[in-house]
Amino acid sequence: MATAASRSFSLTAGHRRLGAKLVGALLSLAFVLVFNFFLFRVLPGDPAKNLTRNRLVPAEQVQVLRESFGLGKPLHEQFISYVGDTLRGDLGISYKFRRPVSEVIAERIWPTVLLLGVSTMLSTVIGLWIGIKGAWQRGSVFDRVSLGASLALYAMPEFWLGILLLIAFGVGVGSFPGLFPTGGLSSPNTELASLAGLWDVARHLFLPCLTLTLAYIAEYALVMRSSLLDELGEDYLVTARAKGLREALVLRRHAVPNALLPTTTLIFLNLGFVVSGAITIETVYSWPGLGLLSYEALRTPDYPLLQGVFLLFSAAVIVANVIADLLYAYLDPRVRSG
């Protein structure tokens, strides 16, 4: 009876915390909407004029545009219709592409997902491996070299690394020819749905992916190293050794699973950082994803498009944070019952 009661209690406590997290995430999203609305309303100038800049447009047409923006109405009505439109997926018309923002964004999502997905996976696996090896052999040559390299990678702008790799492997140095294409998703006139097409995309993916992987490895390696170092002083490892376990098993079965906890959630918490890398690296390699789209939008400047991309990035990061919380609660029994 007692165990059943405490069990149901712990479930409700868990649910309450989950509820609080979800409410927090929804509040953050609402904040993004309000922020977006007001920030782009304080812009100097008239959106209808900005849109028709340098073109001869009849006055009636400008008036129609003004009405479609809802500029004549009071602020609270504008806000309500803005929220309604956004919830329906209507993000306005892009100045630059003269098409709905949602359409432009939808085309660009997959290249970014491909690039970020591959480089996040690679950097996590390699970064965790370096961190574990470094912490386990603390003070060794491997540890000192990898620590120094991680700090250096962390201190350089990732787009600078990207440009250097682009020169070295894309353009070629001296008589050494470029090995990889310098930009884009695929060569012109390639059928994407064929084996040759896939190979072509993979070749284009290589350099941006290598840059991002190197840029992200540093953080995962550093976090994994310090998190494993924290565990190495714990008593349960002494117990494991006293039982006669081999060192490799002490590491694999006891220390690493515990040290993985904070690092696993970091992968999701890190999406904000990952997104920032995508913006500059996609720009360097003209990879046609959301990052390059943000760059094009800010160079124009195309306000509706910027607003849309910002909304999407923020929403993605907020959702990733909720996933990180859920994952942590699932993986760590202390959090689940506490």
Add this chain to the structure above:
Amino acid sequence: MTQPTTQEPVEALPPSLPPQLGPRQIARARRRQAAARAWREYRRSLEGMIGLGILVLFIAVAVLVPLFIPSSELDVTRATGTPFSPPSAGFPLGTDESGRSVLALTLWGSRVSLLVGFLATVISVVIGSVVGIAAGHFGRWTDSVLMRVTDWFLVIPFLPLAIVLATVLGPSLANIAFVIGITSWPGTARIVRAQALAVTSRPYIERARALGAGDWHLITRHILPNVVPLIFANTVLIVAIAILSETTLAFLGLGDPLRVSWGSMLDAAFTQGAASIGAWWYLVPPGVAILLVVLAFTMVGQALEAVLNPRLRGR
């Protein structure tokens, strides 16, 4: 037999101390001692000293460069070299797309990069400290509202937010510093709040309150002195991030168009096609400068944190 007992306390006083010391002087002397102790501990860290050396060098260059290289060397219309020429005797680091010396640009660029880094850090640390102390000291709804806002700034991806703000505000040195400052304070606020909470719950705060101390007195006399060392170590780490952020924003074309910074050099180099003609001499110097400065700030910050953060001490 009564004479020695009356004389003992007089002899116990150190002879070097002047007879009447006010509380202010005592506090000042103690602080000086604490600073000297921290410096002695800091000096033992090799990384910290190397970082400090690099920083002193870069700051000296930034301050003194106008004495050696006139600003007219940065003028596009008075450039003397051939565009995009590799390093030579006249131009040790080659020239840029309009024939200016890359060495002069890199040395001058340190001024804006460091200035924006410091300005943004001041803004960030002031906001973070005020929010953190207010949340930790006042508690209740002040705390929940401020922490809600802090969490929002923590969760929103930095670069998209900074891009949106910088685009709306327009490119200028002050705006860039403001944008970086306003997006990078939540970490400081979190750290300061935790420390302020820990201090506020101590008995001597209750005692001070019972003696009639107001919030202002409590914050400035009791909480702030306890929080400052932590803020200090954190500040140095923020400068590193702020300089990197300036570089990224300037690279995206959001920097001050009238001034040269390391980020704006990389922007110009990239958009003018330095990568496709293999003009590495234009790209390498600003990048190496950023790498060195950021690494130096990180090393100094970590060494300071090890000295000043009581939780890390003894590790």
